[in-house]
Amino acid sequence: MFVARSIAADHKDLIHDVSFDFHGRRMATCSSDQSVKVWDKSESGDWHCTASWKTHSGSVWRVTWAHPEFGQVLASCSFDRTAAVWEEIVGESNDKLRGQSHWVKRTTLVDSxxxxxxxxxxxxxxxxxxxxxxxxxxxxxxxxxxxxxxxxxxxxxxxxxxxxxxxxxxxxxxxxxxxxxxxxxxxxxxxxxxxxxxxxxxxxxxxxxxxxxxxxxxxxxxxxxxxxxxxxxxxxxxxxxxxxxxxxxxxxxxxxxxxxxxxxxxxxxxxxxxxxxxxxxxxxxxxxxxxxxxxxxxxxxxxxxxxxxx
Known part of the structure; x- marks a missing residue:
């Protein structure tokens, strides 16, 4: 039996898309507030926001995961006429974010x-x-x-x-x-x-x-x-x-x-x-x-x- 659970997404505007990763343990959301949020599922079944960042200069319509064989990779697209590819990386030993993961933009596709x-x-x-x-x-x-x-x-x-x-x-x-x-x-x-x-x-x-x-x-x-x-x-x-x-x-x-x-x-x-x-x-x-x-x-x-x- 399915049980509905609500999540306080904390987006500042309409949420346009929700996407699960291959294993269903991670989730990404995007919104007209120009941001993408990444959520991780805990052992208790609760979802926790582990990353949130501004991705575009317009409403973000869609967000999607690549297969995990290629790493933790997301793509997003927007009203700003671009699509972007994002990758999660772990901070290097000489980095302030040592041992912590964060998302970096790898490319922006501007053909549209x-x-x-x-x-x-x-x-x-x-x-x-x-x-x-x-x-x-x-x-x-x-x-x-x-x-x-x-x-x-x-x-x-x-x-x-x-x-x-x-x-x-x-x-x-x-x-x-x-x-x-x-x-x-x-x-x-x-x-x-x-x-x-x-x-x-x-x-x-x-x-x-x-x-x-x-x-x-x-x-x-x-x-x-x-x-x-x-x-x-x-x-x-x-x-x-x-x-x-x-x-x-x-x-x-x-x-x-x-x-x-x-x-x-x-x-x-x-x-x-x-x-x-x-x-x-x-x-x-x-x-x-x-x-x-x-x-x-x-x-x-x-x-x-x-x-x-x-």
């Missing part, structure tokens, strides 16, 4: 010209990669070439979703049967906006060098599904642990579940209201627009990777 609305680390098997999305509809994927040097990140992929982006989610599956996938949700409020949820896939094996000498690397990222069933702004997308089902939630008060059939056509397999009750007729197939491969041609985005460090 609008508010950066979400940030997520890729699954561990993909290496130390980070995806961001922004209000201008651009998804950017960065990679740290050297996991021991988090101050150097290179922009690997950049793709336009053609709608304002609100959220992203990496597919956690490490199966070789399918290329890596990332889902993107849109908060575009215009009535004519379609495809509020999109799924992209890419495969590193499709990397092709441009013929021009010294030119950037060209990637092909394919849209495998896009849906407009919410008919409203979509605020969160999330995969199940096996990467076979995608959940999306929106202003229509519903959570919709999406799954691919044996032909890799994505369909809505269930709809839940905000109170958890099923919606009448939720067993019907959703209007996956398109269920690519049947009614519409493959959509591909030609991407120019950048080898420059950010």
């Amino acid at each position: 010209r609008t508010s950066v609305t979400d940030v997520k680390f890729a699954p561990k098997h993909m290496g130390l990669m980070l995806a961001t999305c922004s209000a201008d509809g651009i998804v950017r994927i960065y990679e740290a070439p050297d996991v021991m040097n988090l101050s150097q990140w290179s922009l690997q992929h950049e793709v336009s979703c053609k709608l304002s982006c609100s959220c992203i989610s990496w597919n956690p599956s490490s199966s070789r049967a399918h290329p890596s996938m990332i889902a993107v949700g849109s908060d575009d409020g215009s009535p004519n906006a379609m495809a509020k949820v999109q799924i992209f896939e890419y495969n590193e094996n499709t990397r092709k060098e441009l013929t021009s000498s010294g030119g950037p690397t060209k990637f092909e990222i394919q849209v495998v599904a896009q849906f407009d069933n919410h008919n409203s702004q979509v605020w969160r997308v999330s995969w199940n642990i096996t990467g076979t089902v995608l959940a999306s939630s929106g202003d229509d008060g519903c959570v919709r579940l999406w799954k691919a059939n044996y032909m890799d056509n994505w369909k809505c397999t269930g709809i839940l209201k905000g109170n958890g009750s099923p919606v009448s007729g939720s067993s019907q197939q959703g209007n996956a627009n398109p269920s690519l491969g049947s009614n519409t041609p493959n959509l591909q985005h030609s991407l120019n990777g950048s080898s420059a460090s950010r």
Whole structure:
């Protein structure tokens, strides 16, 4: 049985995101007060704030943990149009903070010209990669070439979703049967906006060098599904642990579940209201627009990777 516990977070403004680490023993929160707080769970089950610092010059929308294999690493994104990577370090012997841990900024990613609305680390098997999305509809994927040097990140992929982006989610599956996938949700409020949820896939094996000498690397990222069933702004997308089902939630008060059939056509397999009750007729197939491969041609985005460090 779940028991609700409240925590006096002590943020000075709205809290926008809460994120647990891999083991569920640490938690990070972020707020419009421009700060991030880190919480550690005691043996008694109580949460204690162990770090708090100003991270951005605007509201902080999201905070997320990297896999612990890469150390204690956080990423945050903000209305100030940047994303930042933070690392927890222990003070050196000649440091005033000897034996104490504190968080330091390793890099600031400044490619976006609008508010950066979400940030997520890729699954561990993909290496130390980070995806961001922004209000201008651009998804950017960065990679740290050297996991021991988090101050150097290179922009690997950049793709336009053609709608304002609100959220992203990496597919956690490490199966070789399918290329890596990332889902993107849109908060575009215009009535004519379609495809509020999109799924992209890419495969590193499709990397092709441009013929021009010294030119950037060209990637092909394919849209495998896009849906407009919410008919409203979509605020969160999330995969199940096996990467076979995608959940999306929106202003229509519903959570919709999406799954691919044996032909890799994505369909809505269930709809839940905000109170958890099923919606009448939720067993019907959703209007996956398109269920690519049947009614519409493959959509591909030609991407120019950048080898420059950010």
